[in-house]
Amino acid sequence: MKAKQTSETFLLSAIISLSGGFQDAYTYNLRDKVFANAQTGNIVLMSQHLMSGEWGKSLHYFMPILAFAAGIIMAEQLSHKYKNYKKIHWRQMVILIEIILLAVVAFIPESHNMLANSLVSLACAMQVQSFRKVNGYPYASTMCIGNLRSGTESLSIYLRNHEKPILKKALHYYGIIFIFAIGAGVGGILSLLLGARCILIASAILLIAFFTMGKEHI
DSSP states (O other): OOOOOGGGSHHHHHHHHHHHHHHHHHHHHHTTTOOSSOHHHHHHHHHHHHHTTOHHHHHHHHHHHHHHHHHHHHHHHHHHHHTTOSSSOHHHHHHHHHHHHHHHHTTSOGGGHHHHHHHHHHHHHHHHHHOOEETTEEOOSSOSHHHHHHHHHHHHHHHHHOOHHHHHHHHHHHHHHHHHHHHHHHHHHHHHHHOGGGHHHHHHHHHHHHHHGGGOOO
16 A cells, blocks of 8 residues: 655645745735736736736736746656655755745845745745645645635535535645644744744744655655
8 A cells, every 4th residue: 555645644734835835925015016926916016007008017026926936847857867766756846946946035035026026926836836635635835725616516425415424525625724824824924023024934944844845755
């Protein structure tokens, strides 16, 4: 029987989702109201400013979108190149890169918010590309719409068939959403209280994830 990977456990998924919510609140509150994860929102705002002729403001939303796409490519390439690497799991590499990127963001002044947002979006994209299952269920660790859809679909099926595994599936999704929301709430409060350096808290949360994966399987 194949051992379950640590990266797919609910505990690990909860830790990185907590950090994901924190990051979104941080960039929105302190970095020109740009979303780190919710690229749909960024696309809406980018298009609005573009159509209004506000090119500079439009660029503030376009760069994180571009960085997010770059993050997906980087994570996919990393997975392909180091999938069978024995010394450290490739997903741990992703977490380590994310920790470093967020630590760098902590020291970027507000005059360079576009760069800060782009780095956070890059980190978020690498995370969402690399961690895509919780106990075998597909999910997203840095956004909620897909999880809300999947969880509610499972709940609807449970209400019809009363199958406990389906209810368990729904609760997994709602649990991840709840933890993401906690991360966002805490991140929102602390970002306003502590300022730009508080993103180091998100790095610290991810450091816990990194060590939790110490016995990850290939």
